[in-house]
Amino acid sequence: MADNVRVRFAPSPTGLLHIGGLRTALYNYLFARRHGGTFVLRIEDTDRSRYVEEAEADILDSLAWAGLDFDEGPEKGGPHAPYYQSERGDLYKRYVDQLIASGDAYYAFDTPAEIDAMRERLKTPDNPTPTYDASTRMEMANALTLDAVEVQRRLDAGDEFVVRLKVPRGRSARFEDLVRGWVSFDTSEVDDQVLLKSDGMPTYHLANVVDDHTMDITHVIRGEEWLPSVPKHLLLYEFLGWEPPAMAHLPLILSPTGGKLSKRNADKMGIPVSVKDYREEGYEPEALVNFLAFLGWNPGDERELFSLDELVEAYSVERTAHSGAQFDLDKLQWINGQHLRALPMSEIAERAREAVEARVGPVETGQLEAAVGLMRERLTFARDLADAAYLFEDPTDFEEAGVQKRWKDDSAHLVRLYADRLEADVAFTVESTEAVMRQLAEDEGAGFGRIIHPVRLATTGVTVGAGMFETLVVLGRDATIRRLRRAADVLG
RNA sequence: GCCGCGUUCGUCUAGGGGUUUAGGACGCCGCCCUUUCACGGCGGUAACACGGGUUCAAAUCCCGUACGCGGUACCA
Numbered sequence: 001m002a003d004n005v006r007v008r009f010a011p012s013p014t015g016l017l018h019i020g021g022l023r024t025a026l027y028n029y030l031f032a033r034r035h036g037g038t039f040v041l042r043i044e045d046t047d048r049s050r051y052v053e054e055a056e057a058d059i060l061d062s063l064a065w066a067g068l069d070f071d072e073g074p075e076k077g078g079p080h081a082p083y084y085q086s087e088r089g090d091l092y093k094r095y096v097d098q099l100i101a102s103g104d105a106y107y108a109f110d111t112p113a114e115i116d117a118m119r120e121r122l123k124t125p126d127n128p129t130p131t132y133d134a135s136t137r138m139e140m141a142n143a144l145t146l147d148a149v150e151v152q153r154r155l156d157a158g159d160e161f162v163v164r165l166k167v168p169r170g171r172s173a174r175f176e177d178l179v180r181g182w183v184s185f186d187t188s189e190v191d192d193q194v195l196l197k198s199d200g201m202p203t204y205h206l207a208n209v210v211d212d213h214t215m216d217i218t219h220v221i222r223g224e225e226w227l228p229s230v231p232k233h234l235l236l237y238e239f240l241g242w243e244p245p246a247m248a249h250l251p252l253i254l255s256p257t258g259g260k261l262s263k264r265n266a267d268k269m270g271i272p273v274s275v276k277d278y279r280e281e282g283y284e285p286e287a288l289v290n291f292l293a294f295l296g297w298n299p300g301d302e303r304e305l306f307s308l309d310e311l312v313e314a315y316s317v318e319r320t321a322h323s324g325a326q327f328d329l330d331k332l333q334w335i336n337g338q339h340l341r342a343l344p345m346s347e348i349a350e351r352a353r354e355a356v357e358a359r360v361g362p363v364e365t366g367q368l369e370a371a372v373g374l375m376r377e378r379l380t381f382a383r384d385l386a387d388a389a390y391l392f393e394d395p396t397d398f399e400e401a402g403v404q405k406r407w408k409d410d411s412a413h414l415v416r417l418y419a420d421r422l423e424a425d426v427a428f429t430v431e432s433t434e435a436v437m438r439q440l441a442e443d444e445g446a447g448f449g450r451i452i453h454p455v456r457l458a459t460t461g462v463t464v465g466a467g468m469f470e471t472l473v474v475l476g477r478d479a480t481i482r483r484l485r486r487a488a489d490v491l492g
Numbered sequence: 493g494c495c496g497c498g499u500u501c502g503u504c505u506a507g508g509g510g511u512u513u514a515g516g517a518c519g520c521c522g523c524c525c526u527u528u529c530a531c532g533g534c535g536g537u538a539a540c541a542c543g544g545g546u547u548c549a550a551a552u553c554c555c556g557u558a559c560g561c562g563g564u565a566c567c568a
Contacts, residue, residue: 128564321505
C-alpha cells in the first residue's frame with residue numbers, strides 16, 4: 001500500500017448526518033489511520049436548493065462525537081483549501097473549459113421542459129426512462145446540433161445553458177473495485193451527464209472528480225449507490241488526462257426488514273436514523289462506532305468488541321462484505337451495554353449525571369459513583385441509572401404488582417423489627433445488615449424471603465435491583481430505617 | 493424496462509474446492525448461580541435461494557433462474 005494514502009469523506013449538507021454517512025466516514029477514517037494516511041473532510045455543497053443551514057455544524061459535531069477527527073477540512077484548513085465545493089468554482093470552470101476545448105463536453109441549451117418532452121415522446125414500455133445521450137443528443141438544442149455562430153450568440157445573449165459530457169458509445173469502462181473486484185460497464189448505457197448546471201454550479205460528478213484529483217485523493221471509499229456512476233467518472237479522468245484513484249464501494253445499510261433505511265421508513269420502525277438521534281437517545285459513541293463497523297465488515301476472527309483504536313489496528317477494506325446489512329437495534333443495545341460497562345466508574349457516572357439529575361435534582365459525585373457501582377451490570381444506557389431514582393431519594397410509591405406479590409400480613413411487623421435491630425447495627429456493612437436479617441428470620445421463625453422481599457419493596461419501592469445489602473449500605477442507615485418505618489406505616 | 497451489485501441461522505457474520513456433524517455473536521428458549529432483576533457460566537433452537545454444469549470431491553468454481561438492493565436527475 002502506498003504510504004501517502006489520502007482519503008476523504010464528502011457529505012452534502014442537506015440534512016442531519018445519518019448513520020450510513022457515519023459508517024462511510026468511519027471506514028475512510030479507519031483506512032487512513034491504518035495506513036498512516038490523511039483523512040480529508042470535504043463539504044459537497046453544490047446543490048443550493050437542498051442546502052440546509054444547520055447541516056454542516058451537525059456533520060462536524062457528529063464526527064467529533066464519534067471520535068473521527070479529520071486532518072484537513074472545514075475550520076481546520078489544509079494545503080488543499082478551500083474544502084467547500086461552493087468555493088471552488090474557478091477550478092471547475094477551468095476544467096470544464098478544457099473539456100469543451102477538447103471536444104469531450106458541450107454546451108446544451110435545452111430547458112428542463114424540453115428535456116421532459118423528449119423523454120415523454122421517446123418513452124416506450126421497453127424504455128421507460130429515455131436519457132439525454134448519444135442516441136438523443138442530435139435532436140436537442142446544443143453545440144453539437146447548432147452552428148457555432150448560433151451557440152456563441154446564445155452564450156452572449158446570456159441564455160441559460162448547461163455543459164454536458166459527450167459520452168462515447170460502445171466502449172467498455174472497467175475498473176477493479178477494492179471490495180468487489182472487476183466491474184465493467186458499457187458506456188452506451190451512460191447518459192451525457194450534466195457537468196455544469198445552469199446556475200453555474202458543478203454537478204457531483206464533475207466536482208467530485210476534479211476535487212479528488214486536485215486534493216490528491218488516492219482511495220475513494222463510498223456507498224454502493226455510487227457504483228453506477230463510476231463509468232462517468234472514469235471517462236472524466238480519461239478526458240482530463242488523470243489517473244483515477246482506487247475505489248471501494250461499500251454495501252448499503254438496510255432497514256430491519258431489508259428495505260431502504262430512509263428516514264420515513266426507519267421512523268416507522270422506531271429506528272433513529274440521524275447520528276444526532278443516537279446521541280440524544282443515550283448511545284455511547286464507542287458503541288455506535290463498533291456496531292457500524294461490523295455492519296459490513298469483520299476482522300475475520302471471533303472478536304466483536306472493539307474500541308476505535310482497535311478497529312484501526314484490525315481494519316482492512318478487502319474484508320468488507322459485499323451485500324447490504326440489515327440494521328439490528330437489539331445488537332446495538334447489547335454492544336452499548338458492553339461498552340458502557342467497560343468504562344471507568346467515574347466516566348459512567350458523568351455520562352449518567354444528566355438523566356439522574358433531571359429526575360432527582362443535583363447529586364454529589366460520590367453518591368453518583370456509589371450508585372454506578374451498584375447498578376453497573378444492570379445498565380444498557382447510562383441514563384438507565386435514573387430508573388434507580390430511589391438511590392437518591394425516598395420512594396414515593398410502591399410498585400403495585402410487587403406489593404401484591406411480596407407484601408404479606410406480617411410484612412409491616414417484620415420490617416419494623418428489622419428497622420429496630422438496624423438501629424443497633426453500628427457497623428452497617430453488607431455483612432452486618434445481612435447477619436441482622438438472618439438472625440431476625442431465625443428469631444421470628446420466618447423464612448428469609450419473608451423479610452428480604454418486603455424490605456426491598458419498602459426501601460426501594462420496586463422488586464428488582466442490585467444486591468439488597470449492598471443497596472442498603474449505599475442508602476445508609478438513616479435512610480434505610482426511615483424508609484422501612486414509613487413503608488410499614490403506608491402499606492400496613 | 494435497461495444497467496450494475498448482491499444472496500450462509502430471524503439478524504450481523506466466519507468459512508472461498510476435501511480440515512464442516514457449516515463456527516461465532518445478537519435475539520429467543522432451558523438450566524446453573526441467586527433474595528429479586530441483571531451480569532456471568534452451561535446447553536438448546538436455527539442457515540449454504542433454486543436449477544444445471546465442472547470435479548474423485550462444491551457452501552466454496554462456472555452458467556442460468558428467482559428474489560433483493562442500487563442506478564437510470566440541471567440530487568448527492
